Amino acid sequence: MTTSKRNKQSAQEKYNFFLSQHLEKHLFDSGINLNQKLVERFDISIENARQILKRAVSQKAIKSSAPYTFGKKQYIYIYNDSDFAYPFSFQLL
Numbered sequence: 001m002t003t004s005k006r007n008k009q010s011a012q013e014k015y016n017f018f019l020s021q022h023l024e025k026h027l028f029d030s031g032i033n034l035n036q037k038l039v040e041r042f043d044i045s046i047e048n049a050r051q052i053l054k055r056a057v058s059q060k061a062i063k064s065s066a067p068y069t070f071g072k073k074q075y076i077y078i079y080n081d082s083d084f085a086y087p088f089s090f091q092l093l
Contacts, residue, residue: 015042015052016061023062023079031075053077 018041023029029037031053038049057064057077065076 012052012055012059016056016059018042019053019056019062019077020080023077024081026079027082028076028078030071031077034077 015038018038019034022034022037031050034053035046035049038044038052039046044052053062056062057066060080062080063078063082065078068075070076
């Protein structure tokens with residue numbers, strides 16, 4: 001494994017840890033809010049923050065509400081060890 005790959009992995013692991021810690025406290029949050037928190041905390045671009053969220057979900061560091069969206073087509077991200085049903089089950093009342 002090259003140094004570049006190791007640095008990218010450790011950077012993503014750092015982001016995953018940050019996201020997991022945030023969601024452990026709050027249980028869930030919107031993509032807009034998480035993107036903004038990543039930008040503020042790590043001084044990265046909004047585009048990079050979006051990719052970080054996608055990778056965190058693919059690496060199972062956090063859960064996503066996909067394919068369900070809320071508000072302006074926003075996904076909700078959930079703490080990985082939450083008791084929410086996954087995938088979500090919605091009932092119409």
